[in-house]
Amino acid sequence: MSAFESASIILPVLNETYSLRQTVNIIEATCAREVGEYIIVVCERTKPESLAVCREITQRLGERCSMHFQKRPFSGGAIRDGFDLARFSHVVMMASDLETDPALVQTLIKAAAEHPDGIATASRWMEGGQFEGYSPIKLVANYLLQKMLSVLYGTRLSDLTYAYRIFPCSLVRAIRWEELKHPFFLETALKPLRLGVCIREFPAKWKARTEGEFGSPFIANFSYFRIAITTRFCRRDRLLVQGQSSCQV
Numbered sequence: 001m002s003a004f005e006s007a008s009i010i011l012p013v014l015n016e017t018y019s020l021r022q023t024v025n026i027i028e029a030t031c032a033r034e035v036g037e038y039i040i041v042v043c044e045r046t047k048p049e050s051l052a053v054c055r056e057i058t059q060r061l062g063e064r065c066s067m068h069f070q071k072r073p074f075s076g077g078a079i080r081d082g083f084d085l086a087r088f089s090h091v092v093m094m095a096s097d098l099e100t101d102p103a104l105v106q107t108l109i110k111a112a113a114e115h116p117d118g119i120a121t122a123s124r125w126m127e128g129g130q131f132e133g134y135s136p137i138k139l140v141a142n143y144l145l146q147k148m149l150s151v152l153y154g155t156r157l158s159d160l161t162y163a164y165r166i167f168p169c170s171l172v173r174a175i176r177w178e179e180l181k182h183p184f185f186l187e188t189a190l191k192p193l194r195l196g197v198c199i200r201e202f203p204a205k206w207k208a209r210t211e212g213e214f215g216s217p218f219i220a221n222f223s224y225f226r227i228a229i230t231t232r233f234c235r236r237d238r239l240l241v242q243g244q245s246s247c248q249v
Helices: 018-034 048-064 074-085 102-114 136-153 169-174 183-194 220-233
Strands: 007-012 035-042 065-069 090-093 119-123 130-132 165-168 199-203 205-207
Touching (some): 007 018, 007 074, 007 102, 018 035, 018 048, 035 074, 048 065, 065 074, 074 090, 074 169, 074 183, 090 102, 090 169, 102 119, 102 199, 136 220, 165 169, 165 183, 183 199, 183 220
Parallel strands (some): 007 035, 007 090, 035 065, 119 199, 130 205
């Protein structure tokens, strides 16, 4: 059993400015003592004004914040780079545009402290969760996808595609990740499920971002099917990095 010591927060940044600043400020105000570091991941598409805010936050937080130019492409690649860079016992996957409510970080961290070998994840579909400003067509598609996945995987989890979770670092480094685009966020739920990792859900209120472009196109709902099927029916040992065993995760 790996005890909770501190959390690494991964924040990918493209065009966020005030929302990035607010995300960090809320986390600092609610659970700064439990956060060991912020890993801000930028790329060639990151706007100059966003880079300026990244530098401002890095200077303000000093050693507790670092900025990295991502090596792997796309949104999933940014998080995977963050997994590699994380220095503390647990790692939080979230957004920097306020679509993942930063006030919930303290709840996820508390859950990780109570059950350090498991995953705590946010759910927009469970009682107490909410969508605000979500496209009606995408809402229906997402609901149907969640129901299909719950049947396919025999789980009662209600929101497998929401990219807002806390993991043990040992777990994310033991799993063999494949995806680089939006299906990666589903992969971060499905592979731990296949490995028997306990996942606990907490209600979250999702609100559409108010700056920059939207990151998840409608077609992303359909691109999840390949990773869902291949993960469900592949051998469990193939879900792990070579040399890892299921008893190590």
